[in-house]
Amino acid sequence: MLSLTPEDIQAILLSLKVALTATLLSLPLGFATAWLMVFRPFRGKMLLEVLVNLPLTLPPVVIGYFLLLLLGRNGWAGKFLDAWGMHLVFTWKAAVIASATVGFPLLVRSIRLGMESIDRQLIQASRSLGASWLDTLLTVVLPLSVRGILAGSSLMFARSLGEFGATIIVAGNIPGLTQTIPLAIYDYASSPSSTMMALSLCIVSVVISVSVLFMHEMLGRNLERKESL
Amino acid sequence: MKLQIDVIKTQGNFTLQAAAAVEGQRIGIFGQSGCGKSTLVHLVSGLLQPDRGEITIDGETLFSSAKNISLPPEQRRIAIVFQQAMLFPHLGVKANLLYGYKRCRTANRRIDPTAIIEVLQLEPLLKRGVNRLSGGEKQRVALGRAVLSNPRLLLMDEPLSALDDALRFQIIPYLKSVSAEFGIPYLFISHSVLEMQLMTDRILVMKEGKVTEETTPDQLARNRMAASQTGYLNLLHLHRPSMQNGLYSYPWGTGSLLVSDGIAEKTSLFELSSRDIILFKQHPEAISARNLLECTVMELFRSDGRVGVVLSTFGEKLIAEIVRSAADELDITEGSTIFAAIKASSFRRLD
Numbered sequence: 382m383l384s385l386t387p388e389d390i391q392a393i394l395l396s397l398k399v400a401l402t403a404t405l406l407s408l409p410l411g412f413a414t415a416w417l418m419v420f421r422p423f424r425g426k427m428l429l430e431v432l433v434n435l436p437l438t439l440p441p442v443v444i445g446y447f448l449l450l451l452l453g454r455n456g457w458a459g460k461f462l463d464a465w466g467m468h469l470v471f472t473w474k475a476a477v478i479a480s481a482t483v484g485f486p487l488l489v490r491s492i493r494l495g496m497e498s499i500d501r502q503l504i505q506a507s508r509s510l511g512a513s514w515l516d517t518l519l520t521v522v523l524p525l526s527v528r529g530i531l532a533g534s535s536l537m538f539a540r541s542l543g544e545f546g547a548t549i550i551v552a553g554n555i556p557g558l559t560q561t562i563p564l565a566i567y568d569y570a571s572s573p574s575s576t577m578m579a580l581s582l583c584i585v586s587v588v589i590s591v592s593v594l595f596m597h598e599m600l601g602r603n604l605e606r607k608e609s610l
Numbered sequence: 611m612k613l614q615i616d617v618i619k620t621q622g623n624f625t626l627q628a629a630a631a632v633e634g635q636r637i638g639i640f641g642q643s644g645c646g647k648s649t650l651v652h653l654v655s656g657l658l659q660p661d662r663g664e665i666t667i668d669g670e671t672l673f674s675s676a677k678n679i680s681l682p683p684e685q686r687r688i689a690i691v692f693q694q695a696m697l698f699p700h701l702g703v704k705a706n707l708l709y710g711y712k713r714c715r716t717a718n719r720r721i722d723p724t725a726i727i728e729v730l731q732l733e734p735l736l737k738r739g740v741n742r743l744s745g746g747e748k749q750r751v752a753l754g755r756a757v758l759s760n761p762r763l764l765l766m767d768e769p770l771s772a773l774d775d776a777l778r779f780q781i782i783p784y785l786k787s788v789s790a791e792f793g794i795p796y797l798f799i800s801h802s803v804l805e806m807q808l809m810t811d812r813i814l815v816m817k818e819g820k821v822t823e824e825t826t827p828d829q830l831a832r833n834r835m836a837a838s839q840t841g842y843l844n845l846l847h848l849h850r851p852s853m854q855n856g857l858y859s860y861p862w863g864t865g866s867l868l869v870s871d872g873i874a875e876k877t878s879l880f881e882l883s884s885r886d887i888i889l890f891k892q893h894p895e896a897i898s899a900r901n902l903l904e905c906t907v908m909e910l911f912r913s914d915g916r917v918g919v920v921l922s923t924f925g926e927k928l929i930a931e932i933v934r935s936a937a938d939e940l941d942i943t944e945g946s947t948i949f950a951a952i953k954a955s956s957f958r959r960l961d
Contacts, residue, residue, distance in 0.1 A: 505657050506696045508683040510710030510759045516684075520709075524700040608699060608741060 383581045388556045392565040393585055395473060399561060400541035403480035404534050407488055411533065415492035416522065420504075437486040441546030444482055448551045452478070473559055476552040480541035487540055488533040495529020496522065528604060535597040539590055562586055611635060611763060611795035615821075617653055617663030617673070626650065626819040635795040638810030640803075640830060646819040647799045651767045654797070655690055656683035667763060687718070689756035691769040691785075695748035697740040703751055704736050710759025718760050721792050729791060730754045730784055746777040750784060757788050764789065764796040770805060779879065779961035782808055803831050804843055804881070835884060835931055836914035842884035842929045846957070849877035857900060857954050863924030868900040870954040879960045884918065884931035886956035890949040891940050899951040903928075907946050910937070917942075921950055 385393075414433060418426065436444055452469050453459045462469060469475045499522060507517040545563040552559040554568065562582055569579035616629040626646040641647050652658035654665060654672070662675040667688075673680050689710060697706045711723060727733055730750045735743060743751065749769060756764055766785065770778045786809065789796050798809045806813055807827045815823045815830065825833075835842040851858035851872045858872030872878060888899065905921035905928070912918070917937040919930045930950060932940070942948060 500696065502692050502694070502696045503698060505652075505655075505683075506690065506692065507698070507709070508657065509655050509686075509688060509690045509765075510755065511684045511687070511713035512709075513682070513684050516713070521698060608739070 383584060384577060385581055385585070386578070388560070389565060389578070389582060389585075391557050392560050392562050392582070393589075395476075395559070396542055396561040396563075397589070399473060399476045399480055399544075400538045403477045403484060403541045404488075404538045406477065407481045407485055407537060408530070408534065411485060411488040411492055411537075412523075412526070412530065414489050415496055415526075415529075416518065418489070419493055419496040420522075433489050434486045436483050441479075441483055441544065442550060445479060445547030445550030448475070448479060448482065448547060452551065470551060471553045471555065471559060473552065476544075476548045476559055476561060479547035479551050480544045483544055483547055484537035484540040487536040491533030491536060492526055492529040495526040495532070499525045528601065531597060531600055531604075535593055539593050542586070542589060542593075611637075612666075612668055613637070613654075613763075613797070614664070614666045615650070615654070617660035617665060619649060619653060619658065619660045621649065624649075624819060626653075628816070628819070628821045630814050630821045630824065632812055632814060632824060634812045635793075636789070636809060636811045637795070637797050638806045638813035638827065639797060639799045639816060640801065640806050640813050641816035642801055645816045647801075647816055648767060649819075650816070651690065651765050651797070651799060654763075655688045655765055656681060656686045684713070687759075687761045688763045688765055689759045689761035690765045690767060691749075691753055691756050693768045693771050695745075695752035697743075697748055697751055697755070699740060701740070702736075703732070703738055703740055703743070706740060706751055707732070707736075707755050707758055710755055710761075714758075714760045721757060721760050723758060726754045726757055726788070726792075729788055745773055746780060749773065749777075749781055753781075753784060753788060757792060757794060761794060764794050766796055766798045766809075768800055770800070770802075775960075778805075783961075785809065803827075803834055803838060807831055807843065807845060832911055832913060832918055832929070834913070835918055835929075836916040840883050840885075841931050842913075842918060844882040844884065844928050846880045846882060847877060848872075848880060850875070863926035865903070865924035867952075867957070868954045869957045869959075871957065871959050873959070880957040881960055882928070882952065882957050884929050886952060887921075887928065887930035888951045889919065889930055889932060889936075889940060889942070890951065893949055894951070897951055898953070900954040901950075901952040903950045903952070905948050905950050907942055907944055907948055909944060910942065919948075921948070923950070 418430065449470065450456050451458050452475065454463060469478065503521055504517055507521045512520065543563060548561060549564060554560055554564045562585065566579050566582045569575035612633045614631045619626045626649045628650055639647050639650060649658065653660050656672065659680055660673060664671065665673040671677065671679050672686055698709065708723065730753060732750060732754055735747055735751065770781060773781060800806060810827055813825050813827060813830055814821050815825060831842050848860035848862060851860045851874060854868065857868045857870055859866050859868055860872065869880065903923045905923040907919055908922045909920040910917055915934060916931050917934055919932060919942060921928045921930060
């Protein structure tokens with residue numbers, strides 16, 4: 382049977398909160414980055430491509446460490462935030478930033494795939510029918526990228542739920558404050574008497590992941606049905 | 611509509627250097643694929659910027675590198691009908707139709723959706739999703755969508771190339787009628803001489819990125835008679851046939867023509883290749899061809915190694931094609947009388 386302590390439930394809720402916030406915050410930026418890469422020719426495109434994909438290849442611990450340097454009290458961004466009275470390191474917000482950084486390439490990749498499948502002539506048709514580029518972006522590119530956005534969001538949400546390495550470095554592992562499901566499992570796994578507790582959280586993880594995948598499939602099918610009407 | 615273009619655009623190792631001034635309602639741009647027709651469409655519509663030069667329509671500058679003017683596509687009021695219909699797949703037929711209309715300034719809205727729906731017979735399609743339309747239906751909706759944006763110019767970029775023969779000739783009357791009915795001039799881009807003959811009055815011929823000549827559809831067809839696989843195509847609009855020994859007898863000028871593939875009580879468009887007309891110097895005694903016409907030679911013209919013979923008969927005109935040695939043997943001169951034989955099966959019905 383599942384046995385969850387109040388701390389476990391907090392960890393589950395925090396995991397969901399962090400993953401959802403990271404995904405929602407990254408969406409506009411991910412959409413803009415994908416659009417830039419697909420539709421705008423500019424110098425240094427390759428550099429942007431490498432930068433965006435970097436978190437995919439770097440060990441998450443390395444990303445966490447860089448984030449710590451950046452957001453810490455003496456870090457470049459940390460000083461700036463300090464002046465505004467904001468301290469991110471070792472708060473749940475740092476976990477959001479860690480998740481967003483690690484999941485961003487997955488989000489951009491999926492949206493990009495969706496955008497690349499849009500026929501350029503549809504965009505040309507829209508422009509020649511009197512729509513400005515922003516109008517075209519919102520009424521043609523955005524709706525036709527929905528599948529990519531959906532796939533990217535699911536992937537990113539799932540990746541955030543599993544985020545460990547970067548989070549533990551930049552947000553720490555404080556029960557009730559920054560401890561997410563993977564961090565809690567890590568704690569349980571280190572003590573031999575807590576096997577059942579660890580297993581319970583693992584089952585919760587599986588249930589959440591399966592639900593996300595199911596929802597993704599269902600929404601995808603819904604879209605498909607609409608398109609074939 | 612008066613269109614003036616003088617532009618240079620380099621893309622990779624292709625350079626378009628087009629200079630032309632053309633006036634009319636039905637202008638054609640003719641050329642083989644890769645000659646720069648589509649690039650020109652993009653430049654005129656603003657989807658592509660020339661490296662330098664000037665484009666004006668009816669005196670209004672759309673692009674000028676000297677004056678630093680470049681109107682974005684949405685401000686040019688030039689709608690495009692593409693080779694593929696390019697309907698927005700996430701919108702229904704009605705939303706597609708109204709996409710440009712909604713974005714058109716009220717002051718510029720001359721054409722009403724109900725009128726276009728009627729002319730293009732779109733009513734039965736309105737409730738359908740665009741993925742449930744046939745190729746011809748899609749192209750009709752695309753045409754309606756373009757016209758409803760109330761453009762000052764329609765660019766038709768090979769709008770018939772993706773359709774099969776039967777559909778092509780079903781769509782042509784729609785293309786012509788919307789332009790005529792709503793007074794919208796168009797640029798019709800194609801590599802088909804026949805489409806040029808059916809759709810345009812003036813033609814700019816393009817070759818290797820340059821506008822090489824300005825001509826008429828008839829002149830274009832004459833120039834390409836020898837090189838074309840089908841010769842010069844005589845186009846005949848025939849109507850109200852009567853039956854005669856299993857053949858359709860169509861009134862034509864002051865006489866009539868016997869045709870094997872007709873349709874009763876309907877106006878039909880027929881093509882007759884210049885190569886399917888056989889000329890006789892004297893009246894042959896008996897002949898299997900069902901049409902034997904006494905003609906006057908109006909004009910002779912050369913097209914590569916062939917001779918085109920412009921014939922006048924029943925107050926109508928036909929062009930026949932013969933090799934030069936045949937012209938010498940028949941001793942054809944302008945004003946001479948000659949007999950033309952045409953088989954009833956040589957008339958090919960297009961619609």
